[in-house]
Amino acid sequence: MKIITESPRLMIREFTLEDAPAVLHFNTPELVNRYTGDAGVCTTLTDAEDIIRTIWLVEYQQYGFGRWAVVVKDTNTVIGFCGFKNETRINAVDIGYRLHPDYWGMGLATEANQACIDYAKAHMDLDVVYAYAADANTGSINVATKLGMVYHSQYQEGELTFNRYEILLKAGGSIDNV
Template sequence: MTVITETPRLIIRQFTLDDAPAVLHFNTPEQVSLYTGDAGMCTTLTDAENIIANIWLVEYQQYGFGRWAVVFKETNTVIGFCGFKNETRINAIDIGYRLHPDYWGIGLATEANLACIAYAKEHMSLDLVYADVVDANSGSINVATKLGMTFHSQFQRDEFTFNRYVMLLNGN
């Protein structure tokens, strides 16, 4: 298992297939995928294994990054994901996260993604990152702004209105 970075409360690392039960657990609560557009995509252990094997592990090989496991140090439990995705829908790099609701509202999403941004500035050649957030998702809008992202535009996809945020990581 490859550790990417750490914070006072979190370890950010690559996923392994052993994380499938945790992936299922943090994706199961309905409110987790309310605004993600992929509700119902992870309802079995096999679904979780397929996400790890066919998306995240492939992205690590293909791009050198992908969504990373967020491990809560106090319990050594995988509580969600954070990090970057080569988002083909926008032909750009997206930063995102997903945490089990038991860990909402205590700053962990911001902490995890600030650590990802610091890591990217030091070790990755990313210039711009985007975050697409459903306009009704005030929690994620707050995270995007706490990360230092700025509002870029608004657009409609399916039944959702999205706010797009952007951040310059490297460059002038």
Template sequence: MKIITETERLIIREFNLGDVQAVLHFNTPEEVNRFTGDAGLCESLIDAENIITDIWLKEYQAHGFARWAIVLKETNTVIGFCGFKKETRIDGVDIGYRLHPDYWGKGYATEANQACIEYAKKNMDLNHVLGDVVHENTASANVLKKLGMGFQSQYQEMGFEVDRYEIFLKD
């Protein structure tokens, strides 16, 4: 279990197969996937295991990074994911996050992803990071803005207006 970084309240680490139940738990609520295009992709422990094995573990091997687990220090509970993904669809690196609704509105998404950005500046060969958010998802847009990301453009995808934000990590 590789720890990436820590904050006062959170541990950011790589996912492992011990996280199957947690991955199912934070992906199951309908409101979590309302704006992601991922609805229905994680409805069983097998689906969660496949996400860990076929996506995250493979991306750690191929790129050295993928989405990372957000662990609440106080309870040692995996509450969601954060971090980067090499996204062929956008020909770049995307920052993303997903939390179980029980943990919304507490600053965890901002805290976790700010730690990821600081980690990337010091330890990763990343210069440019994108963040896409459905226009009406103002809470997620606010997280991207708090991370220092600036609005770049807007486009249509899957029936949504999507706002693209960006940040440059190197001077």
């Protein structure tokens, strides 16, 4: 288990297969996937294991990063994910998160993602990072803006309209029109 970074209340670390029950737990509530396009993707323990094995563990090997486990320090409970994804559809890196609804409204999403941004500035070779949020998802839009991300553009995917946000991580870097 590789610890990536920490914040006052959270530890951010790589997922392991032992986290499958937690991955299933934070993906099960319908509210969690309302705006993600992932509804119904993780409904069994096998689904959760497959996500860890075939997506996250592969991304750690391939890119050196991926979605990481968000762990509450006080209870050692995995409550969701945060971190980066090499989004090949746009040839750029995005930051995202997903938390169980029991942990919404406490500032944990902002805290976790700020820790990731700080980690990226210090340890990753990224100039710019993007975030995507359905325009109806005010919670995620608030997280993006609290991180210092700025509105970039809007696009349609199926029935949902998404806002794209960006943040420049390195001085002298450039923001491309994605």
